[in-house]
Amino acid sequence: MHNPDIVVHTDGSSRGNPGPGGYGIVMQKYGTTYYKELSEGYRKTTNNRMELLAVIVALEKIKKENQLVHVYTDSRYVSDSVEKKWVYNWEKKGFKNKKNSDLWSRFLKIYSKHKVKFFWIKGHNNNKGNERCDFLAVQASKRQNLIEDLNYEKSINNRNGSI
Numbered sequence: 001m002h003n004p005d006i007v008v009h010t011d012g013s014s015r016g017n018p019g020p021g022g023y024g025i026v027m028q029k030y031g032t033t034y035y036k037e038l039s040e041g042y043r044k045t046t047n048n049r050m051e052l053l054a055v056i057v058a059l060e061k062i063k064k065e066n067q068l069v070h071v072y073t074d075s076r077y078v079s080d081s082v083e084k085k086w087v088y089n090w091e092k093k094g095f096k097n098k099k100n101s102d103l104w105s106r107f108l109k110i111y112s113k114h115k116v117k118f119f120w121i122k123g124h125n126n127n128k129g130n131e132r133c134d135f136l137a138v139q140a141s142k143r144q145n146l147i148e149d150l151n152y153e154k155s156i157n158n159r160n161g162s163i
Contacts, residue, residue: 009129012050024136074123
């Protein structure tokens with residue numbers, strides 16, 4: 001296996017499911033000391049949305065296309081959906097009856113611009129990158145003035161019959 005151009009660790013969190021949530025990202029250019037941390041908090045979302053959004057945001061931050069990116073996540077939802085190619089079947093069926101279709105569509109757009117390999121890691125198991133992302137995600141979920149996960153809140157309101 002080739003060394004990656006970029007190594008990414010991601011994690012998502014929600015305090016309640018749904019509840020306030022956030023994501024954390026640590027990105028490192030392979031073989032260098034350069035790294036970047038990113039996080040954001042949302043007022044009402046789910047853990048799976050934050051896990052997936054973390055990966056999307058990380059990939060969107062990569063300026064140069066066609067990079068070999070290794071993504072380390074403790075989310076089987078994300079890693080299995082991609083590595084086992086489930087997401088392509090969902091896409092063919094128009095994401096019918098699939099949760100988070102807005103994020104999966106956004107993911108597929110950015111995913112196609114890079115060569116991405118997912119690695120599932122056990123969460124809360126002393127993996128330095130995962131632990132840092134977990135910390136960032138939880139802290140982000142506790143910020144004042146959390147932003148709205150617009151598509152999620154809109155979908156909840158539609159299901160509840162709210163306007």
